[in-house]
Amino acid sequence: MTAPLSVAIAGLGTVGAGVLTVLLQNAELIAARAGRPIVVTAVAARNRSRDRGVPLDGLRWYDDPVAMAGDAKADVVVELIGGSDGPARALVEAALEGGKPVVTANKALLALRGADLARRAEAAGVVLAYEAAVAGGIPAIKALREGLAANRISRVTGILNGTCNYILTCMREQKREFGDVLAEAQKLGYAEADPSFDIDGVDAAHKLAILAALAFGRPVEFGAVHVEGIRNITATDIALAEELGYRIKLLGIAEAGEAGVAARVHPCMVPVSHPIAVVDGVYNAVVAEGDFVGRVVLEGRGAGAGPTASAVVADLIDIARGRQTPVWGAGSAALSSEPSRPMDSHQGAYYLRLMVLDRPGVIADVTGILRDHGVSLESMIQRGRSAVGAVPVVLTTHDCGEAAMRDALRRIAALDAVLEPPALIRIETL
Amino acid sequence: MTAPLSVAIAGLGTVGAGVLTVLLQNAELIAARAGRPIVVTAVAARNRSRDRGVPLDGLRWYDDPVAMAGDAKADVVVELIGGSDGPARALVEAALEGGKPVVTANKALLALRGADLARRAEAAGVVLAYEAAVAGGIPAIKALREGLAANRISRVTGILNGTCNYILTCMREQKREFGDVLAEAQKLGYAEADPSFDIDGVDAAHKLAILAALAFGRPVEFGAVHVEGIRNITATDIALAEELGYRIKLLGIAEAGEAGVAARVHPCMVPVSHPIAVVDGVYNAVVAEGDFVGRVVLEGRGAGAGPTASAVVADLIDIARGRQTPVWGAGSAALSSEPSRPMDSHQGAYYLRLMVLDRPGVIADVTGILRDHGVSLESMIQRGRSAVGAVPVVLTTHDCGEAAMRDALRRIAALDAVLEPPALIRIETL
Structure with missing residues (x-):
C-alpha cells in the first residue's frame, strides 16, 4: 500500500461532517478500493468550537479557506462551502492554480463558472471532480462521462430536486395544496426557510446545465436553461393529471436536435407508465438516452449528508487511484460549439x-x-x-x-x- | 491528440459487429472522450466470408484467436467468443500473460475463472475489464466498483436475465402459460433454441456471482450461488401474486450478513411498489444498497448488440484514458475472505x-x-x-x-x- 492521500476539506456543515464520517467509518474498505488510505489532515471552517459529531483533533485548521489551498501537505482540496462566487470560487481557483486536484459538491459554482474552471483545471493538468454536485449519491456524472461515453446522447432527463419532488409527492398522496405542504416541509427540514432556490427551479437548473454539458460535450451554459418552478401547481391539476394518466413532476430536460441543444426545467405531465413517474419523495432520477445503449435510468437519494458524502468520497477514490477524466468529458479543444435553442422554439x-x-x-x-x-x-x-x-x-x-x-x-x-x-x-x- | 488505441477483437457475432459499428459511427465523439482515436486493427473469427454488415477491409485477420493475443501492434484485446473455457479462456490468459489489457463481455468466464484471471491481470499489471458481462448497457460494474466505492454494500439485487423478464412480463400481461410464451420468444429470437441457460437461472447466476464479488470485495465464487429458474412459474401464480400486491420476478440477490455472504437466484414475489417490480420486458435492473448512499437503482437494456457494444467501448475508453481499477475493486491481497452462507440457512x-x-x-x-x-x-x-x-x-x-x-x-x-x-x-x- 502506498502513501495515504491527504485531504483538506473546506466547509464543515452536514456534508463536510458526512465526508469525515464516511472516511473514518469505512476507512479500511476505502483504503482497499483506493489502493491507499484516504485521510483528512486539514479543514477550513469558521466556527472552531461547534460540535459536529466527528473528531477534529490533530487536523490543521484554517479560518480562511483560500489559505488552505496553499497547504503544502494536502494532496487534494474538497470544497463544500457552496455558492458560485466568494470563498468557494476563490478556493477552487487557488487550488487549481497551485496544481491541486479539487473535489466539490457545488452545483452553482459548476453551472455558472464551470467553463472557466475547466480551462484552469486543464491548464494545471489536475482533476476537478463534482459527482456530488448532481443527484446526490447517484453516480450520474460518472455514468454520463464514462459509463455511457460510447454513445451519442439524444436526451437527458432528471428529477433533480428532492424538495420539489417531495412536495409534489405529498400533494398527490395527501391531496393537499402547495403552500400547506411547503410549510410542513420547512418544519421537517426538507425545505429551506427561504425555499425559492429549490421551488423556483434554480437548483434543478444548475444541475441540468451540468448534465447537458456532459451529455452533449459542450461548455456548460446556465444562462441558456429555461427555468420554471412548482409554485403554481395546484391540487386540482395533480388530480386532473391522475385522471388523464399522468403524474406531475418537476423535470430537467436537455435535448439535442438539429437546431441545437435545448435545456429546460419546468413542471411536466409524465405518463404513469414511465419509470420516472414513480420516482417519489426525496428520490432523484436521471434518465439518459443514447444511440446504442437505449434508455438508462438511474435512481437514488438526491441529497442529504450520507448520499452526498458517498459521492465526494467516490471522487477522492478516483483521485487516489489516479483515474482522470476531463471536466466536461473531453478536453476543451474537443468540446462542441453547438448552439443553444431558445424555449420559444x-x-x-x-x-x-x-x-x-x-x-x-x-x-x-x-x-x-x-x-x-x-x-x-x-x-x-x-x-x-x-x-x-x-x-x-x-x-x-x-x-x-x-x-x-x-x-x-x-x-x-x-x-x-x-x-x-x-x-x-x-x-x-x- | 496522442496515438490511436489499437484494438484486436476476437469473435465477430452480433456483439463483435456491434463494437465495430459503434467505433465507426461515433468515432469522432469517442476520440474526444478517450483523448485519442480508438481503432480496430485486427480481428479473429472463423468465417472470413460472412457478411457482418460492417467493413472489415484492411484488418489483420486471425483464424486462431489465441494467435491474435501475440499481435505486436494491438494495444488491447477484446474477447467476445464466450464460454468459460476453450478459446475464450486461452485467449484471455495469453493476452494477460503478454501484458495486454483485456476487455470481455464473457460472464461465464468471469464467474468461473475470475479469481484466477484477476491474479493474472494483477501480476501483469494490466486491466481486465468486463462492464458488458453484467446487465448489458447499464454501467453497473462501474457504479459498484467506482461510483459507490465509499460504501459498505449490504445487498445487491438484480433483474439480470432479459429473456426471463420478457417471458414473465408476457405471462402476466397476456395471462399466458410459460411454455406457450417461451415458444413464441424462441420464434422472435428473444430466447435461444436451447433456452436452459437463461430460463434455469444459470446466466443470471453468473452475473450475480460477479456483482456479489464486487459488492462485497471478495473473490468471485460461482459455486456458492443458489440457482432456480422460472420453468415452474404458472399463470395462476402470477395472477395470485397480483392479487396479493406482488409481481413475480427472477431476481439475483446477494446479501452480506453476520454469518457470511448469501447469493441466490430464484423467482421472487416483489411488492408492486418497489422500483424493481415495474422493470418489464427485456430491461434489466441492478439495485445496490450502501450504508451511506442508501438505495441506488440502475435500469436499462440488459442485452443486444447496441447496449453490449456500448459497455465494451466504455471499457476501451477507460483504457485509452489510462483509467485503471483492480478486477474485483481491490487488489487480491485486500479482498475479504468472508465465508459464503448456504441456502439452507x-x-x-x-x-x-x-x-x-x-x-x-x-x-x-x-x-x-x-x-x-x-x-x-x-x-x-x-x-x-x-x-x-x-x-x-x-x-x-x-x-x-x-x-x-x-x-x-x-x-x-x-x-x-x-x-x-x-x-x-x-x-x-x-
Missing part, C-alpha cells in the same frame, strides 16, 4: 386548465383562439355546473409551438369569462 | 400454492404440518368449490427458515389430498 403538447364562468359561448371563444394560433386539441374535459362561480375546463393539445401557445394563452387569459390565470403544464411523453 | 417469507381435493380436514393437515415445523402463517386464500377436481389453496408465511420450510413442504406434498407438486415462491420485501 420548443414544440410539444400542453395541458391547459381554465377556471371559467359557466355561460354560453366561453368554450367557443377559447377554442377559437387556439384555432387562430394553429393549436389543435387532443381532449377536453368540462365538468360540473355552477350558476355563480367558476368551473374548471381542461384542454390538452397535440404538439404545437411554444410561442404560438403562449400567444394564445395571453388572449385566453384576457377573456372576461376566464376568472383566474390559466394553468399551463407541458406534457412530456418521453 | 436462508430466512424469509414464502408463498405456497397447493392444488388440493376439496374435502374436510385438508387445511387442518397442511396447517398442522406447517405448525410442526415452526412456520407461522400470514394469510390464506381458499376459493371456489369443486366436488371432483382440485382447488387452489394459497398460503403466505411470516419469516421462517428455508430448511424448515423445505421439510414441511416435503410432508405436505406427500399428503393424499395434495394433487400436484406444490408451488413455492419466496417473498422479498427488499
Whole structure:
C-alpha cells in the first residue's frame, strides 16, 4: 500500500461532517478500493468550537479557506462551502492554480463558472471532480462521462430536486395544496426557510446545465436553461393529471436536435407508465438516452449528508487511484460549439386548465383562439355546473409551438369569462 | 491528440459487429472522450466470408484467436467468443500473460475463472475489464466498483436475465402459460433454441456471482450461488401474486450478513411498489444498497448488440484514458475472505400454492404440518368449490427458515389430498 492521500476539506456543515464520517467509518474498505488510505489532515471552517459529531483533533485548521489551498501537505482540496462566487470560487481557483486536484459538491459554482474552471483545471493538468454536485449519491456524472461515453446522447432527463419532488409527492398522496405542504416541509427540514432556490427551479437548473454539458460535450451554459418552478401547481391539476394518466413532476430536460441543444426545467405531465413517474419523495432520477445503449435510468437519494458524502468520497477514490477524466468529458479543444435553442422554439403538447364562468359561448371563444394560433386539441374535459362561480375546463393539445401557445394563452387569459390565470403544464411523453 | 488505441477483437457475432459499428459511427465523439482515436486493427473469427454488415477491409485477420493475443501492434484485446473455457479462456490468459489489457463481455468466464484471471491481470499489471458481462448497457460494474466505492454494500439485487423478464412480463400481461410464451420468444429470437441457460437461472447466476464479488470485495465464487429458474412459474401464480400486491420476478440477490455472504437466484414475489417490480420486458435492473448512499437503482437494456457494444467501448475508453481499477475493486491481497452462507440457512417469507381435493380436514393437515415445523402463517386464500377436481389453496408465511420450510413442504406434498407438486415462491420485501 502506498502513501495515504491527504485531504483538506473546506466547509464543515452536514456534508463536510458526512465526508469525515464516511472516511473514518469505512476507512479500511476505502483504503482497499483506493489502493491507499484516504485521510483528512486539514479543514477550513469558521466556527472552531461547534460540535459536529466527528473528531477534529490533530487536523490543521484554517479560518480562511483560500489559505488552505496553499497547504503544502494536502494532496487534494474538497470544497463544500457552496455558492458560485466568494470563498468557494476563490478556493477552487487557488487550488487549481497551485496544481491541486479539487473535489466539490457545488452545483452553482459548476453551472455558472464551470467553463472557466475547466480551462484552469486543464491548464494545471489536475482533476476537478463534482459527482456530488448532481443527484446526490447517484453516480450520474460518472455514468454520463464514462459509463455511457460510447454513445451519442439524444436526451437527458432528471428529477433533480428532492424538495420539489417531495412536495409534489405529498400533494398527490395527501391531496393537499402547495403552500400547506411547503410549510410542513420547512418544519421537517426538507425545505429551506427561504425555499425559492429549490421551488423556483434554480437548483434543478444548475444541475441540468451540468448534465447537458456532459451529455452533449459542450461548455456548460446556465444562462441558456429555461427555468420554471412548482409554485403554481395546484391540487386540482395533480388530480386532473391522475385522471388523464399522468403524474406531475418537476423535470430537467436537455435535448439535442438539429437546431441545437435545448435545456429546460419546468413542471411536466409524465405518463404513469414511465419509470420516472414513480420516482417519489426525496428520490432523484436521471434518465439518459443514447444511440446504442437505449434508455438508462438511474435512481437514488438526491441529497442529504450520507448520499452526498458517498459521492465526494467516490471522487477522492478516483483521485487516489489516479483515474482522470476531463471536466466536461473531453478536453476543451474537443468540446462542441453547438448552439443553444431558445424555449420559444420548443414544440410539444400542453395541458391547459381554465377556471371559467359557466355561460354560453366561453368554450367557443377559447377554442377559437387556439384555432387562430394553429393549436389543435387532443381532449377536453368540462365538468360540473355552477350558476355563480367558476368551473374548471381542461384542454390538452397535440404538439404545437411554444410561442404560438403562449400567444394564445395571453388572449385566453384576457377573456372576461376566464376568472383566474390559466394553468399551463407541458406534457412530456418521453 | 496522442496515438490511436489499437484494438484486436476476437469473435465477430452480433456483439463483435456491434463494437465495430459503434467505433465507426461515433468515432469522432469517442476520440474526444478517450483523448485519442480508438481503432480496430485486427480481428479473429472463423468465417472470413460472412457478411457482418460492417467493413472489415484492411484488418489483420486471425483464424486462431489465441494467435491474435501475440499481435505486436494491438494495444488491447477484446474477447467476445464466450464460454468459460476453450478459446475464450486461452485467449484471455495469453493476452494477460503478454501484458495486454483485456476487455470481455464473457460472464461465464468471469464467474468461473475470475479469481484466477484477476491474479493474472494483477501480476501483469494490466486491466481486465468486463462492464458488458453484467446487465448489458447499464454501467453497473462501474457504479459498484467506482461510483459507490465509499460504501459498505449490504445487498445487491438484480433483474439480470432479459429473456426471463420478457417471458414473465408476457405471462402476466397476456395471462399466458410459460411454455406457450417461451415458444413464441424462441420464434422472435428473444430466447435461444436451447433456452436452459437463461430460463434455469444459470446466466443470471453468473452475473450475480460477479456483482456479489464486487459488492462485497471478495473473490468471485460461482459455486456458492443458489440457482432456480422460472420453468415452474404458472399463470395462476402470477395472477395470485397480483392479487396479493406482488409481481413475480427472477431476481439475483446477494446479501452480506453476520454469518457470511448469501447469493441466490430464484423467482421472487416483489411488492408492486418497489422500483424493481415495474422493470418489464427485456430491461434489466441492478439495485445496490450502501450504508451511506442508501438505495441506488440502475435500469436499462440488459442485452443486444447496441447496449453490449456500448459497455465494451466504455471499457476501451477507460483504457485509452489510462483509467485503471483492480478486477474485483481491490487488489487480491485486500479482498475479504468472508465465508459464503448456504441456502439452507436462508430466512424469509414464502408463498405456497397447493392444488388440493376439496374435502374436510385438508387445511387442518397442511396447517398442522406447517405448525410442526415452526412456520407461522400470514394469510390464506381458499376459493371456489369443486366436488371432483382440485382447488387452489394459497398460503403466505411470516419469516421462517428455508430448511424448515423445505421439510414441511416435503410432508405436505406427500399428503393424499395434495394433487400436484406444490408451488413455492419466496417473498422479498427488499
